[in-house]
Amino acid sequence: LGDAYRRGRYGLVKSEKKAAKIYRRAVELGNVDAMIHLGLLYENGSGVKLDKKKAMKLYRAAADRGDAVAQFDLGVLLESEKKFEESIRYYALSADQGDTDAEYCLGLCYRDGRGTEVDLGKARYWFERA
Structure with missing residues (x-):
């Protein structure tokens, strides 16, 4: 669902802010793909405040899972x-x-x-x- 909002697919209006909210919840549940996608949003400041440290933390969490x-x-x-x-x-x-x-x-x-x-x-x- 986060990807659908991020890209504006399946009839949803594109919203990186909504995507970030969905990714955050998925990260809490341990979803590795969400860690990467949310990290990318933080790295680029898309839908969230630019924060390279948060991006790095999310990437590292997913990277450490292989x-x-x-x-x-x-x-x-x-x-x-x-x-x-x-x-x-x-x-x-x-x-x-x-x-x-x-x-x-x-x-x-x-x-x-x-x-x-x-x-x-x-x-x-x-x-x-x-």
Whole structure:
């Protein structure tokens, strides 16, 4: 239902604010997808007040439950805050599950030495997987 409001589908009027309310309830019930979607709303300030810390907390909760999308999203957010060593860890977790965006970002990290030593062999490996 949150997705339907967020996107304005199934005859519902688009409302990111209503979507956020529904996602919050789903997060309380432990729904991993809702953690990711609500995190995205907080990260972008869509329907809620912009709050990168809340976004990070939600992404981390979903990532720690093994969700590859959340692991990638958390890696991106950490990298944007210059927390390279931690970001590469989450990229690797996501890439190990076959997330091609994470594989590509991991390749960039190894190529550019962000969060790790430059390793062109590993960079090439991850670029080829992506």
